[in-house]
Amino acid sequence: MKRQQSSRRDTAQTPAASSRLHLTPTGSLDGVRAYPFAEWNVRCRAAVERGLDVIRLDIGNPDLPPPDAVIEAASRALHAPREHGYPGYAGIEALRVAIADYYRRRFDVSLDADGQIAVLLGSKEGIIHLQHALLNPCDVVLVPDPGYTPYVAGARMAGADVVRFPLGADGGFDLDAVPADAMQRARLLWLNYPNNPTGAVVVRESLERAVAFARRHGLLLCHDAAYTDVRFGACVPMSVLEIPGAADVAVEFNSLSKTYNMPGWRIGYAVGHPDALRLLQLVKSNVDSGMFLPLQRAAVVALATGDGWIAQRNAVYENRLTKLAAILSRVGLAPVVPAATHYLWVPVPAPDTAESLAVRWLEQAGVAVAPGTFFGPGGEGFIRVSATVPTEQIRRVEERLCCT
Numbered sequence: 361m362k363r364q365q366s367s368r369r370d371t372a373q374t375p376a377a378s379s380r381l382h383l384t385p386t387g388s389l390d391g392v393r394a395y396p397f398a399e400w401n402v403r404c405r406a407a408v409e410r411g412l413d414v415i416r417l418d419i420g421n422p423d424l425p426p427p428d429a430v431i432e433a434a435s436r437a438l439h440a441p442r443e444h445g446y447p448g449y450a451g452i453e454a455l456r457v458a459i460a461d462y463y464r465r466r467f468d469v470s471l472d473a474d475g476q477i478a479v480l481l482g483s484k485e486g487i488i489h490l491q492h493a494l495l496n497p498c499d500v501v502l503v504p505d506p507g508y509t510p511y512v513a514g515a516r517m518a519g520a521d522v523v524r525f526p527l528g529a530d531g532g533f534d535l536d537a538v539p540a541d542a543m544q545r546a547r548l549l550w551l552n553y554p555n556n557p558t559g560a561v562v563v564r565e566s567l568e569r570a571v572a573f574a575r576r577h578g579l580l581l582c583h584d585a586a587y588t589d590v591r592f593g594a595c596v597p598m599s600v601l602e603i604p605g606a607a608d609v610a611v612e613f614n615s616l617s618k619t620y621n622m623p624g625w626r627i628g629y630a631v632g633h634p635d636a637l638r639l640l641q642l643v644k645s646n647v648d649s650g651m652f653l654p655l656q657r658a659a660v661v662a663l664a665t666g667d668g669w670i671a672q673r674n675a676v677y678e679n680r681l682t683k684l685a686a687i688l689s690r691v692g693l694a695p696v697v698p699a700a701t702h703y704l705w706v707p708v709p710a711p712d713t714a715e716s717l718a719v720r721w722l723e724q725a726g727v728a729v730a731p732g733t734f735f736g737p738g739g740e741g742f743i744r745v746s747a748t749v750p751t752e753q754i755r756r757v758e759e760r761l762c763c764t
């Protein structure tokens with residue numbers, strides 16, 4: 361074994377690349393594209409290397425810090441000698457209880473901390489692995505278009521087929537548009553409110569309709585609630601589990617990434633349907649070995665953060681979104697500040713396409729926005745602009761865009 365490894369290394373150093381082991385993706389990777397932002401990042405970096413100082417309104421990467429108490433809790437745990445071992449698979453009880461407390465406080469939803477909560481290494485991880493747990497080849501997954509791309513990637517990696525249904529810029533969806541033969545094979549339905557990329561929120565009746573639809577067709581409704589605490593004014597976005605009986609047909613994904621400005625920490629969770637979560641845990645126990653204990657201790661503290669901290673953070677986003685919207689209006693676009701999320705979803709005037717506008721702004725002005733097509737074909741004709749940069753950068757956006 362040792363000898364084989366070293367001889368392979370030797371060949372890799374010689375120019376004879378033809379002797380290199382030839383690798384091809386599995387069938388289930390067919391149709392899984394590189395994460396759109398991975399390719400786009402290369403383009404942005406190239407612009408930086410050419411000397412452009414690029415302002416990144418494209419990625420939704422919160423720039424503000426988490427609450428101080430969260431950092432202190434993590435730091436205390438890091439200094440404790442007993443916090444460095446394998447943490448166990450299920451997540452510590454204190455964290456599951458903290459998630460249950462948060463759901464009761466925020467949504468008036470009761471969860472069983474032993475069967476209805478799965479701790480995830482970021483919700484994206486769970487969004488992928490749940491689909492590994494539940495899907496067979498030829499099953500169909502119903503995905504909103506435009507939508508967050510891991511729904512599609514996870515379904516395809518599990519060998520399932522993706523059927524997209526249109527999501528309006530107002531967040532409305534029409535499941536009757538799904539063909540009858542696809543409905544027969546459908547196993548999962550993805551929804552996401554408040555919505556990335558459109559910023560739309562959902563009304564209770566639509567969620568009720570989705571729960572009834574899932575029950576009628578024997579689907580698991582998967583609701584991604586990552587932005588429920590990025591909200592403005594009187595808007596109080598719902599959990600799908602507020603709909604009576606929803607936990608019988610639904611799981612909800614949530615995350616500390618956007619709620620507490622902790623995207624790099626990779627702390628998410630799923631709640632709801634116990635069998636779905638048990639099967640998700642089965643996959644995960646074979647893939648990862650649980651979440652680092654200092655992160656779990658910090659998550660417990662984060663989930664107890666007062667509403668005042670969240671309100672202040674949201675005021676910063678709202679102020680930035682208002683400034684960005686004013687700038688975009690001045691250059692001839694028609695943005696609307698959303699009721700939730702830190703995104704503007706802005707129609708692109710003809711003859712531009714989503715991509716032509718985004719590329720021109722990047723190359724000529726050093727302003728990066730996300731073409732709507734990153735989120736599916738239904739995103740054509742829109743760009744997504746994220747208010748996750750400091751106000752002084754937003755001021756510079758105006759000077760730059762007015763001359764391109």
Ligand SMILES: *Cc1c(COP(=O)(O)O)cnc(C)c1O
Nearest residue numbers: 482483484508556586615617628
């Ligand atoms: C940012 C985001 C998440 C959070 O993902 P994590 O993996 O928890 O960081 C989930 N869903 C959507 C739609 C998002 O935009």
